[in-house]
Amino acid sequence: MTDRAHPGVDAYIEGLPDWQQEICRKVRGIVWAADPEIEETIKRTVQPYFVLDGNVCALLSTKDHVNLFLYDPTVPDPHRLVNQGHGNATGRAIQIYQDDPIDREPLVELLRAIVANNRAGGWRKLGREAPTPVRENSHREP
Numbered sequence: 001m002t003d004r005a006h007p008g009v010d011a012y013i014e015g016l017p018d019w020q021q022e023i024c025r026k027v028r029g030i031v032w033a034a035d036p037e038i039e040e041t042i043k044r045t046v047q048p049y050f051v052l053d054g055n056v057c058a059l060l061s062t063k064d065h066v067n068l069f070l071y072d073p074t075v076p077d078p079h080r081l082v083n084q085g086h087g088n089a090t091g092r093a094i095q096i097y098q099d100d101p102i103d104r105e106p107l108v109e110l111l112r113a114i115v116a117n118n119r120a121g122g123w124r125k126l127g128r129e130a131p132t133p134v135r136e137n138s139h140r141e142p
Helices: 007-014 018-034 104-119 123-128
Strands: 039-043 047-051 055-061 065-070 092-097
Touching: 007 018, 007 039, 007 047, 018 055, 018 065, 018 104, 055 104, 065 104, 104 123
Parallel strands: none
Antiparallel strands: 039 047, 047 055, 055 065, 065 092
């Protein structure tokens, strides 16, 4: 593929049925488009992960779909791409079935939001940091 490709991720994708290979290759390209610094790795022996200052997402094929796990439960999903794990404390997922369309730009937007949170310290840290309240000045100038 490219210099960004991890041989373990290549092997994982190549071992899938053709329709799942197609989905994984499309998703991989979308992940790469989200940020040029996202790297690929293998975790849990064979599972492809995409990381940048923490986990961004991961791929996992099942019998009848491909899961794209998103490792930030806090990013907005205005296009309603997430279809699994609503309310999950650590992440959500997009299940992609054969012949499902993949909405590229909204997915890029979602992944960029995860990367932005990772660069800011991660969603866990961001969730602990409450904004500093703005106090009105009680002293008024004459």
